Amino acid sequence: MSDQIRIGVFVCDCGSNIAGYVDVKALAEYAKTLPNVVYVKENLYTCSESGINEIKAAIREQSLNRVVVASCTPRTHEPLFRGTCEEAGLNPYLFEMVNIRDQCSWVHMQERESGTNKAKDLIRMGVAKAALLEPQESIKSEMDPNALVMGGGISGMTAALALANRGYQVYLVEKQAQLGGLLLQLDTLGPSGVDAAAFAASQAELVRNHPRIRLMTSTQVKDISGYIGHFKVTTASDGKEEQFGVGVVIVATGAQILKPHGLFGYDGERVITQLELEARFKRGTFSAGNVVMIQCAGARIEERKYCSRICCMVALKNAIQIKETHPGTGVRVLYRDIQAYGTENEEMYRRARELGVIFINYDVNVPPKVHGEKVTVTHQLLGRELDLPADLVVLSTPLIAGEDNEAISKLLRVSLDENKFFLEGHVKLKPLDFATDGVYLCGNAHYPATVREAISQALGAASRASIPLAKGVMTVEPIVSTLVDEDACRGCGLCVALCPYGALEIVRTEKGRKVRVIPVACKGCGVCAATCYQHALSINSYTDRQIAEQISACLESSG
Amino acid sequence: MQYTTDARIIRIMCTGRVDPTMISDAFLKGADGVMVVGCHFGDCHYITGNYQGKIKVGIAARALDYVGLNPKRVFFGQCSSAEGERFVKMVTDFDKDIREIGPLGTGDRLPPPQLHEKIEVAHTALAKEKIRWVVGKFTEFTTKGNKYGERFTEHEMWRTLDTIVMDEVATYEIMRELNRGPVSVKTLSSRLKLPSAHVLKYVLALQRRGFAELAGIEGTSPLYRIARQQVDAA
Numbered sequence: 001m002s003d004q005i006r007i008g009v010f011v012c013d014c015g016s017n018i019a020g021y022v023d024v025k026a027l028a029e030y031a032k033t034l035p036n037v038v039y040v041k042e043n044l045y046t047c048s049e050s051g052i053n054e055i056k057a058a059i060r061e062q063s064l065n066r067v068v069v070a071s072c073t074p075r076t077h078e079p080l081f082r083g084t085c086e087e088a089g090l091n092p093y094l095f096e097m098v099n100i101r102d103q104c105s106w107v108h109m110q111e112r113e114s115g116t117n118k119a120k121d122l123i124r125m126g127v128a129k130a131a132l133l134e135p136q137e138s139i140k141s142e143m144d145p146n147a148l149v150m151g152g153g154i155s156g157m158t159a160a161l162a163l164a165n166r167g168y169q170v171y172l173v174e175k176q177a178q179l180g181g182l183l184l185q186l187d188t189l190g191p192s193g194v195d196a197a198a199f200a201a202s203q204a205e206l207v208r209n210h211p212r213i214r215l216m217t218s219t220q221v222k223d224i225s226g227y228i229g230h231f232k233v234t235t236a237s238d239g240k241e242e243q244f245g246v247g248v249v250i251v252a253t254g255a256q257i258l259k260p261h262g263l264f265g266y267d268g269e270r271v272i273t274q275l276e277l278e279a280r281f282k283r284g285t286f287s288a289g290n291v292v293m294i295q296c297a298g299a300r301i302e303e304r305k306y307c308s309r310i311c312c313m314v315a316l317k318n319a320i321q322i323k324e325t326h327p328g329t330g331v332r333v334l335y336r337d338i339q340a341y342g343t344e345n346e347e348m349y350r351r352a353r354e355l356g357v358i359f360i361n362y363d364v365n366v367p368p369k370v371h372g373e374k375v376t377v378t379h380q381l382l383g384r385e386l387d388l389p390a391d392l393v394v395l396s397t398p399l400i401a402g403e404d405n406e407a408i409s410k411l412l413r414v415s416l417d418e419n420k421f422f423l424e425g426h427v428k429l430k431p432l433d434f435a436t437d438g439v440y441l442c443g444n445a446h447y448p449a450t451v452r453e454a455i456s457q458a459l460g461a462a463s464r465a466s467i468p469l470a471k472g473v474m475t476v477e478p479i480v481s482t483l484v485d486e487d488a489c490r491g492c493g494l495c496v497a498l499c500p501y502g503a504l505e506i507v508r509t510e511k512g513r514k515v516r517v518i519p520v521a522c523k524g525c526g527v528c529a530a531t532c533y534q535h536a537l538s539i540n541s542y543t544d545r546q547i548a549e550q551i552s553a554c555l556e557s558s559g
Numbered sequence: 560m561q562y563t564t565d566a567r568i569i570r571i572m573c574t575g576r577v578d579p580t581m582i583s584d585a586f587l588k589g590a591d592g593v594m595v596v597g598c599h600f601g602d603c604h605y606i607t608g609n610y611q612g613k614i615k616v617g618i619a620a621r622a623l624d625y626v627g628l629n630p631k632r633v634f635f636g637q638c639s640s641a642e643g644e645r646f647v648k649m650v651t652d653f654d655k656d657i658r659e660i661g662p663l664g665t666g667d668r669l670p671p672p673q674l675h676e677k678i679e680v681a682h683t684a685l686a687k688e689k690i691r692w693v694v695g696k697f698t699e700f701t702t703k704g705n706k707y708g709e710r711f712t713e714h715e716m717w718r719t720l721d722t723i724v725m726d727e728v729a730t731y732e733i734m735r736e737l738n739r740g741p742v743s744v745k746t747l748s749s750r751l752k753l754p755s756a757h758v759l760k761y762v763l764a765l766q767r768r769g770f771a772e773l774a775g776i777e778g779t780s781p782l783y784r785i786a787r788q789q790v791d792a793a
């Protein structure tokens with residue numbers, strides 16, 4: 001590489017996503033005037049194959065040694081462009097991304113001129129930083145060839161079996177004494193009609209007999225430390241602790257049923273939940289002359305805004321079950337919206353109507369009232385109150401986030417959504433991965449799911465988890481701390497105590513006590529560099545100088 | 560979701576990366592306001608990085624406030640990547656605050672040139688050991704306690720830091736003056752608007768550390784200057 005810095009700037013239209021609101025031509029012209037910039041290209045879609053090829057060609061033909069792409073977010077596209085650089089023979093860390101979509105076109109839609117000026121500034125800042133970038137080599141480390149699966153419901157069992165069948169050792173930790181989760185409490189499963197407990201038992205049998213699954217029931221995960229490839233897990237069972245290491249973790253801890261205390265006169269006797277109804281089916285103790293089911297009991301309201309997804313299907317299944325086994329029993333379903341998505345659920349809805357189930361729409365502002373042997377509901381079309389006979393009221397209550405979710409989210413450093421369900425890394429790009437590497441999720445832990453969905457997710461999560469396991473070696477981003485001035489370091493340990501990942505240690509060297517970075521453990525948060533009074537540490541690709549240059553570039557005006 | 564076009568974002572991996580001097584640096588280069596925005600507590604992608612970030616931003620804000628900057632120009636905010644509207648509101652409110660205060664040097668306790676000089680001093684102090692050591696120990700002292708097992712409240716830690724800021728700012732300001740040529744305690748006292756007794760204390764401390772030396776006598780007052788060699792060596 002020649003000493004001279006040669007920066008190529010690629011400005012993306014993102015179709016009309018950027019070009020519709022920002023003057024991309026002006027940006028490209030402006031970029032040409034910036035120091036060290038030798039080549040500028042506007043692309044319709046920089047991330048398309050032709051855009052990528054243009055970058056590669058320019059790297060070779062223009063001998064670029066730094067690449068700046070001004071387009072969308074590095075969260076989704078940085079890996080792609082880094083890869084492009086690498087394929088063209090340029091170190092991937094000589095790449096800098098400028099986000100003129102999320103930070104300009106999307107948020108300044110009515111301000112083309114000042115939005116464009118801002119984009120110019122951002123590009124100038126990116127170019128200033130790019131000039132100072134240094135090549136980095138990624139860090140490699142071996143993977144522990146095994147997995148921890150938390151939760152022994154249908155999701156956890158499925159994921160554990162999938163990984164074990166692929167040849168990996170699996171620790172399956174279930175806090176209850178029995179495998180099966182929610183399925184143990186259900187009667188039959190819609191839409192297939194199979195016996196829920198029998199199905200769970202057959203899977204549990206496979207799990208118990210699998211040579212590569214270490215089943216740990218009545219066990220809690222007490223602590224998890226480490227990182228992808230080397231998680232250190234501590235479990236506790238009956239006060240006995242055990243420690244083992246795993247390469248990846250799958251969270252399949254399910255959800256819990258909302259107990260509707262105080263809702264619609266819930267008493268567990270005459271007013272029960274769908275789950276309690278299924279228990280009566282199972283025991284053969286169901287009997288009623290008139291059943292009223294109330295949908296969205298405690299769901300889609302102010303304090304719990306979300307739809308629990310499965311309750312409409314469950315109500316249809318159970319209404320059909322009643323009609324098929326007790327044709328004389330009246331069944332009325334009071335609903336706000338029936339969410340019978342997919343062909344099979346729609347078919348169940350049709351079948352329920354055929355069997356004489358009556359569906360009555362209610363308004364959230366005038367909810368049904370349960371009193372004595374009656375339910376009063378305001379009929380939306382008739383516009384008046386109806387009294388419905390009811391010796392049994394069944395509430396379709398939502399699934400709510402698992403009770404351990406907050407504790408688990410801290411243990412694994414993964415996020416929860418606003419309802420305390422686990423939050424995937426990205427809705428579309430990483431639906432089964434957490435943002436934290438090496439941790440995956442499936443089933444009700446993520447969001448209420450049917451068994452079929454839970455199984456698909458579990459197979460998917462197992463498949464995602466097996467990618468790093470199959471590679472055997474993992475590569476860590478080299479955006480980590482580096483001791484750039486060993487002489488300056490006094491080995492005081494101030495930084496060591498603050499590192500959230502235990503990635504620093506003090507070692508004896510010929511020059512005395514000095515800090516040492518453990519690169520595979522370091523996540524590059526920067527706390528150490530921001531703390532050291534000797535300015536001995538720096539973060540690759542986020543050095544003090546690079547940030548200072550960005551600040552300078554930011555505050556000199558684009559003119 | 561739309562917001563002012565007057566904000567520029569510098570990406571860092573975690574608010575924990577924020578060195579207090581980055582904030583003073585931005586004001587030295589002419590920023591009218593600095594926001595540091597990261598994850599919520601307990602939800603930090605880097606576990607505890609944001610707690611450190613908050614302390615770093617806190618010390619920068621206090622030191623800059625002490626030297627005359629309007630403290631509203633420094634803002635520490637928290638929002639998750641799913642809270643776009645919260646972010647927009649934060650930027651919009653901050654933008655409004657800054658517009659009310661006006662450009663740097665208006666709405667602050669000093670006019671532009673003097674403010675700039677003072678911020679330079681704060682910037683130096685923020686880069687040095689004294690403040691950074693206590694900032695680095697902040698969490699340990701408030702949670703586990705110091706080596707004698709004494710635990711401090713956050714309030715006590717900030718009070719201690721305020722005192723250190725005062726000492727450090729005075730010390731580096733005096734060093735800057737001594738660097739400009741021999742000067743008496745009395746002159747220093749009037750230039751820095753500090754009581755002569757305080758100035759004398761700082762000058763003698765600098766002399767003990769070998770950073771200042773006697774340069775002569777003017778009338779009855781001793782004149783001091785910087786001890787170049789020692790300062791360069793340190």
Ligand SMILES: Cc1cc2nc3c(=O)[nH]c(=O)nc-3n(C[C@H](O)[C@H](O)[C@H](O)COP(=O)(O)OP(=O)(O)OC[C@H]3O[C@@H](n4cnc5c(N)ncnc54)[C@H](O)[C@@H]3O)c2cc1C
Pocket residue numbers: 150151152153154155156173174175176179180181182183186188189190191219220221252253254255257274275278310314317399402404408442443444445449450451452454
């Ligand atoms: C009333 C009702 C009727 C339903 N009917 C149907 C139907 O007809 N058809 C259908 O497809 N779906 C139905 N479902 C949905 C079905 O129950 C779920 O899809 C399925 O149970 C999801 O499985 P899971 O493994 O994700 O969660 P779960 O079954 O909840 O299993 C989670 C497991 O994790 C364990 N666990 C929790 N926390 C921890 C921890 N910290 N450490 C270790 N282990 C932990 C739990 O003990 C549990 O065993 C119904 C649900 C309800 C409520």
Ligand code: SF4
Pocket residue numbers: 488489490491492493494495496514515531532533534535536537
């Ligand atoms: S890098 Fe800095 S804080 Fe860490 S041990 Fe060395 S001198 Fe101390």
Ligand code: SF4
Pocket residue numbers: 480481498499500501502503504517521522523524525526527528529539
């Ligand atoms: S950058 Fe963060 S994770 Fe890495 S060594 Fe420093 S403090 Fe630890």
